[in-house]
Amino acid sequence: MDHQQAARIRHYQPADLEDMYRICLQTADDGQDATALFTEPRLVGDVFAVPYAVLEPSLAFVAEDESGVCGYIVGALDTQAFDRRLEREWWPALRVRYPEPAPDQAAALPRVVRLAVQDIHHPWLTPAELTDRYPSHLHINLLPRMQDRGMGRELIKTLAAALREQGSRGLHLHVSLGNPRAMGFYRHVGFSRLPASDVGVFVMDLSDPSSTNS
Numbered sequence: 001m002d003h004q005q006a007a008r009i010r011h012y013q014p015a016d017l018e019d020m021y022r023i024c025l026q027t028a029d030d031g032q033d034a035t036a037l038f039t040e041p042r043l044v045g046d047v048f049a050v051p052y053a054v055l056e057p058s059l060a061f062v063a064e065d066e067s068g069v070c071g072y073i074v075g076a077l078d079t080q081a082f083d084r085r086l087e088r089e090w091w092p093a094l095r096v097r098y099p100e101p102a103p104d105q106a107a108a109l110p111r112v113v114r115l116a117v118q119d120i121h122h123p124w125l126t127p128a129e130l131t132d133r134y135p136s137h138l139h140i141n142l143l144p145r146m147q148d149r150g151m152g153r154e155l156i157k158t159l160a161a162a163l164r165e166q167g168s169r170g171l172h173l174h175v176s177l178g179n180p181r182a183m184g185f186y187r188h189v190g191f192s193r194l195p196a197s198d199v200g201v202f203v204m205d206l207s208d209p210s211s212t213n214s
């Protein structure tokens with residue numbers, strides 16, 4: 001018998017930060033639990049989840065059931081401006097907290113750990129060709145107990161509506177080629193894939209009101 005708990009979406013609150021760190025870590029290895037890969041458990045959340053909630057709280061939403069927060073979606077309205085803000089307000093403290101490893105040490109790190117550390121010290125800047133048309137971007141992560149229940153679709157709809165309200169014309173995201181499940185999901189809920197060889201780049205036109213209705 002299925003004992004799934006009722007779930008709801010609400011705006012992020014500062015008290016959710018610890019849950020966001022935990023959820024990010026438990027889904028960071030191409031959707032699987034990355035706890036065993038990180039000696040610093042907050043590192044991955046400090047890169048891919050928490051700065052969004054802290055710097056753009058109006059675009060951060062959590063999924064919650066009776067057992068607590070079990071997923072989130074976070075976004076940045078203007079990726080170029082967000083990148084600049086991270087450089088001023090976010091990365092400097094993290095560069096002290098997580099020193100850059102020597103190249104031979106970095107090469108020995110698990111891929112997801114290496115990418116997170118690299119982002120802190122040498123942030124990847126999103127090209128203008130992408131942000132001109134799709135200025136906003138997102139990250140979405142749900143714990144296994146909340147997966148495959150329609151919550152991912154609802155979170156995408158919620159964020160897309162908030163982005164439209166704030167005037168965004170387009171949304172993009174990057175996904176590792178090692179996460180085919182997420183790629184199938186994004187395609188199914190209304191994103192299109194752009195040609196790119198080493199990473200999946202998915203986009204959604206927010207000026208089309210039907211883009212999240214499928």
Ligand SMILES: CC(C)(COP(=O)(O)OP(=O)(O)OC[C@H]1O[C@@H](n2cnc3c(N)ncnc32)[C@H](O)[C@@H]1OP(=O)(O)O)[C@@H](O)C(=O)NCCC(=O)NCCS
Pocket residue numbers: 027030031032140141142143146147148149150151152153154174175176179180181182183184185188189
């Ligand atoms: C990827 C993820 C966000 C998807 O959310 P979800 O709640 O599990 O997906 P949903 O149940 O909302 O699925 C929505 C629809 O997409 C479909 N879908 C899901 N995965 C699919 C896939 N791989 N291929 C095709 N369709 C898929 C579902 O069947 C459903 O279809 P329907 O609404 O027409 O019935 C979620 O599983 C997750 O957080 N996974 C772990 C972390 C992760 O990988 N995050 C993404 C990092 S880039």
